[in-house]
Amino acid sequence: MARKNRNPVGKNVDPEAQKKKTRTLTLKSSDGQEFSISESAAVLSIAIENMVEDDCAGGVIPLPLVDGGTLARVITYLNKHAEDGASDEEKRKFDEEFVSGMEMGVLFDVVLAANYLDIRGLLREVRRRIADRMKNKSVEWVRKTFHIESDFTPEEEEQMKKEFAWAWEGVDSDVDD
Amino acid sequence: MGVSRRIGTAWSDLPQEIVEKIANCLDTETDVLRFRAICSSWRSARTPFKRFPPTPLRLPFQVNPGRPLIPRHKDAYFRLIERTVYRVQLPETTEPRFWLVKTERSRDGKLRILNPVNDHRIKIQPQTQLPKLLNTLDFRVSEVCKGYALRYVNPAKSKRNNEYVYAYA
Numbered sequence: 001m002a003r004k005n006r007n008p009v010g011k012n013v014d015p016e017a018q019k020k021k022t023r024t025l026t027l028k029s030s031d032g033q034e035f036s037i038s039e040s041a042a043v044l045s046i047a048i049e050n051m052v053e054d055d056c057a058g059g060v061i062p063l064p065l066v067d068g069g070t071l072a073r074v075i076t077y078l079n080k081h082a083e084d085g086a087s088d089e090e091k092r093k094f095d096e097e098f099v100s101g102m103e104m105g106v107l108f109d110v111v112l113a114a115n116y117l118d119i120r121g122l123l124r125e126v127r128r129r130i131a132d133r134m135k136n137k138s139v140e141w142v143r144k145t146f147h148i149e150s151d152f153t154p155e156e157e158e159q160m161k162k163e164f165a166w167a168w169e170g171v172d173s174d175v176d177d
Numbered sequence: 178m179g180v181s182r183r184i185g186t187a188w189s190d191l192p193q194e195i196v197e198k199i200a201n202c203l204d205t206e207t208d209v210l211r212f213r214a215i216c217s218s219w220r221s222a223r224t225p226f227k228r229f230p231p232t233p234l235r236l237p238f239q240v241n242p243g244r245p246l247i248p249r250h251k252d253a254y255f256r257l258i259e260r261t262v263y264r265v266q267l268p269e270t271t272e273p274r275f276w277l278v279k280t281e282r283s284r285d286g287k288l289r290i291l292n293p294v295n296d297h298r299i300k301i302q303p304q305t306q307l308p309k310l311l312n313t314l315d316f317r318v319s320e321v322c323k324g325y326a327l328r329y330v331n332p333a334k335s336k337r338n339n340e341y342v343y344a345y346a
Contacts, residue, residue, distance in 0.1 A: 043306035095227075101263050108188060113194055120225065129204030137317035138268065139214045148216050166311040168301055169287040 025052070027062045027075070033068035034060065035075050041082035045074075046118035059121075065116050070109040073098075077122050099129045105144060107133075189216055196222040205320040207263075207313075214314075221325040228282075261326045262293060266317040277321065296326075 020040040027035045027042065041051035041059075053063055063071060063169060080094050103112065107130055114123040134142050143150065152160070186198040200223035203209050209226040212219060235254045266275040267312055281294040 023180070090340070104188075108191070110190070111195060113193065120222075127199045129201050130204050134212060135203065135205075135208050136317075137211070139211050139314060140316060142215055146215070148189045151216050156217075161312060163210055164214070164312055164314045166313055167287045167307065168342065169283045169285075169289040169309070 011084070021112040027071060028060050028062045030064050030067040030068055031068050032151050035071060037075055037078065038082065041075075041078040044081055044118070044119060044121075048117060063117070064081070066113045069115045070106075073106070073110060074113050074117065074119070074122070078119070081121065095125050102129075104133075143170055189218060191327065193218065193222060206261075207318055207320050220320050252333060255327045256330050258326050260291065260296075260326065262321040262324070264319050264321050268315060268317055283324075 017040065020043065021038055023039040024036050025039050025042045025048075027037060029049075039052065041046070042050060048061060066074070077095075077098060079089060080098075086094075099107070099110075107126060111123065111126045111130065114126055132146070136147075142148070150157075196219060200212055200219070201210070203212055203223070206226040206228065209223060212223055213225065214220070235256060259277060260281040263278045263280065264275050265278055267270075274336070277293050279291040279292060279296070280288045283289050291297065292299055
């Protein structure tokens with residue numbers, strides 16, 4: 001085994017990967033801000049990777065569905081995850097902090113951007129954190145925080161009340177178990 | 178996208194596939210129940226929580242053949258039961274105190290309250306003021322943990338006396 005592996009790790013460089021690291025792309029947000037990013041970081045987004053492969057990029061990649069603030073955040077994420085030598089533990093910690101301070105509106109924009117740009121890791125992380133914010137919270141609190149109004153009919157509301165009820169055993173005389 | 182949010186983020190406009198994935202990150206019955214009560218599009222994004230099998234899961238007698246702790250009876254079997262410990266708090270309060278309620282479901286889907294420490298059933302006296310139903314929407318309820326027990330069931334004996342909790346995890 002060892003003899004066959006004549007190229008020690010690190011020297012066995014894929015010239016294509018090396019090129020990606022040095023090549024820079026420009027991403028343009030919906031509000032016209034431009035951001036430079038290495039190709040190796042940018043292609044962590046499957047959507048951008050496809051655009052680069054199709055060569056429809058032509059230097060500047062327009063992202064009409066992502067605003068500048070959100071794109072800046074996403075780029076921070078991509079750079080960290082493309083960083084040489086960043087350990088999995090380090091990236092995990094980064095993800096943790098990256099999402100934890102986000103306001104609801106920011107989370108919303110980031111989850112949409114991650115979905116649109118197809119950045120799997122980020123999407124997974126943000127989805128999980130959105131769910132975390134709902135855990136152990138009342139229905140009212142979630143509706144208020146997420147700006148959602150109930151659109152249930154009175155009949156549906158009635159049905160739901162039943163779902164939420166705890167019926168005690170042994171309170172009715174006819175219980176038999 | 179992105180632009181539409183300025184007047185209060187429109188979470189109800191989130192693409193359904195994202196909502197579904199978010200919903201799948203919820204893993205307790207209580208959280209799923211609440212999620213499905215937010216609005217109709219969220220409700221359809223997640224199927225109801227799969228409750229522990231309502232038809233009793235019967236296990237053959239030889240669960241622990243080396244240790245015949247219990248006298249064997251013909252046709253006797255074990256039933257796996259699930260128990261949940263909830264933390265119940267009054268809504269809208271800064272009061273830190275809470276109740277710990279341990280429950281298991283009887284076969285008709287009703288809840289039986291157990292003493293969280295020794296697992297003895299707490300009998301609700303009919304004359305007490307406790308309501309027949311407790312609407313959990315009126316409280317802050319969260320699941321603390323779940324446990325499973327094997328209950329020894331001997332069909333030959335009378336309904337009341339055939340139960341013996343064998344193991345508890």
